[in-house]
Amino acid sequence: MHENANGSRRLIEEVFGAGRFELVDELVAENAIGHDPALPEPASGPEGLKQAARGYRDAFPDLTMKVEEIVAENERVALRWTARGTHRGELFGIAPTGKEATVTGITIDRWAGGKVAESWTNWDTLGLLQQLGVVPAAAKAPA
Amino acid sequence: MSLAFPSPDHLPCPDCGASLPAAGDAGHVCDDERRIDYRLVELQPGIERFDLDLAVWLETPGGRFARFIAERDR
Ligand SMILES: [Zn+2]
Helix, strand or coil: CCCCHHHHHHHHHHCCCCCCCCCCHHHEEEEEEECCCCCCCCHHHHHHHHHHHHHHHHHHCCEHHHHHHEEEECCCCCEEEEEECCCCCCCCCCCCCCCCCEEEEEEEEEEEEEEEEEEEEECCCCHHHHHHHCCCCCCCCCC | CCCCCCCCCCCCCCCCCCHHHHHEEEEECHHHHHHHHHHHHHHHHHHHHHHHHHHHHHCHHHHHHHHHHHHHHH
């Protein structure tokens, strides 16, 4: 597999999905920027990214993440992933519900000099809130 | 094709909280440990309220007398 693609996959599956925070220094540039709709402001550098990952893992300590598909072209890597975890810590002011949730997302990483320099993620925040029961979920239309 | 308000592909099992496909998962059987954990989270606010109410009651004349009797019969 393409080296950058493998690094991007490890950031998602091993850092966010398994809490191996020590990998961040190896994979993320000092001045990197990480965009995520759930962060009040973009994550800055390796420490910002570790903080973001810790935030998710504090809320979902058993969080696992699986990269379903990777597309790599030049210095960019796009990944489609599925995350799954049980809500056991406060999240967005919501007290732990004990509910397990499954959400999907897409991340695009830009690599420079062997490290991730910028990362854009969009994930199903509405779906998470619906699964936690704080936003109503419309009934599925019959097939 | 008309648009619809989004609904998630997965929803938690009402009994144990496990994430299940929203389209239905006939094969799901609740894990006992998970079900107990889930019930405890649901009951937590009530447990906290009970602890608080008990602490307040223990300071009332009736509560103080109950403590006195319990202490005497220990
Ligand atoms: Zn269940």
